[in-house]
Amino acid sequence: MLTAYDHPSARIAAAGGVDIILVGDSAAMTMLGHANTRDITVAELLVLSRAVRRGAPSTPIVSDLPFGSYETSDDLAVATARRFATEAGCDAVKLEGAGEMTSRVRAIVGAGIPVIGHVGLLPQSVTSPEGYRARGRDADQALAIVRDARALEDAGCAALVIEAVPAEITALVVERVGIPVIGIGAGAADGQVLVYHDLLGFTEGKAPRFVARYAEGRATLVDAVSRWAEDVRAAVYPAVQHTYPISAEALGVVRDTLNADPAIAPAS
Numbered sequence: 001m002l003t004a005y006d007h008p009s010a011r012i013a014a015a016g017g018v019d020i021i022l023v024g025d026s027a028a029m030t031m032l033g034h035a036n037t038r039d040i041t042v043a044e045l046l047v048l049s050r051a052v053r054r055g056a057p058s059t060p061i062v063s064d065l066p067f068g069s070y071e072t073s074d075d076l077a078v079a080t081a082r083r084f085a086t087e088a089g090c091d092a093v094k095l096e097g098a099g100e101m102t103s104r105v106r107a108i109v110g111a112g113i114p115v116i117g118h119v120g121l122l123p124q125s126v127t128s129p130e131g132y133r134a135r136g137r138d139a140d141q142a143l144a145i146v147r148d149a150r151a152l153e154d155a156g157c158a159a160l161v162i163e164a165v166p167a168e169i170t171a172l173v174v175e176r177v178g179i180p181v182i183g184i185g186a187g188a189a190d191g192q193v194l195v196y197h198d199l200l201g202f203t204e205g206k207a208p209r210f211v212a213r214y215a216e217g218r219a220t221l222v223d224a225v226s227r228w229a230e231d232v233r234a235a236v237y238p239a240v241q242h243t244y245p246i247s248a249e250a251l252g253v254v255r256d257t258l259n260a261d262p263a264i265a266p267a268s
Helices: 007-015 042-055 074-087 101-110 139-155 167-176 217-233 248-259
Strands: 021-023 061-064 092-094 115-120 159-163 181-184
Touching: 007 021, 007 042, 021 042, 042 061, 042 074, 074 092, 074 101, 101 115, 101 139, 115 139, 139 159, 139 167, 159 167, 167 181
Parallel strands: 021 061, 061 092, 092 115, 115 159, 159 181
Antiparallel strands: none
16 A cells, blocks of 8 residues: 555556555645644545546545544544545545544445544644654553454454554554554554655655655655756757747748738847
């Protein structure tokens, strides 16, 4: 599973053989410049989800349910999930947490929409950079994560994302649920998910410790833009091969006509 947020990234993910594309609420940070995942709206994520669907028409697409769009009632959760299914063509939705959220899962699944759960670190609950830290490193937290995973399976989740959890705890979750477990910063699992911008090196600054960069995309693009700007300033670009031809006869007619018309004489 890999995130994608627009038509080009969806096409790249699909061409690269990704099994599932996640239109993550991480778009709030990677695409819209917000400080956390909580600030993206349903309308904004729907636009991105539709673009991803157009870019990857044959790949399963999952969208996060944005913060504030599902937590308060089953009816709200179903209504929001239905919008992503019908308006954006998403195959499933993802939501964070267990506890009361198991009721939301049951309601959405009951409406015929598959749900992926999310345990461990819950980004929608993080309001400051200090909040992005591993979960399940003490016994109480670890046990709660395992129990939450089982509760989400019992509620009808089709799969689980487990984030920022010790690998040993992830292994216990995998042993105790019968649905696919997809890890991010959580060691080996049935599958893995990463943020597109992290994987391809577009993220500025230090990446999370679990990120493996497979390219230096930002550096490559900055270099390309810089070289183009230098060529423009030096009048190297555009060269002849970058222009469209016109016949000498047609150009002669244009020039003769302009020279004979004082209303469009050359600017002084």
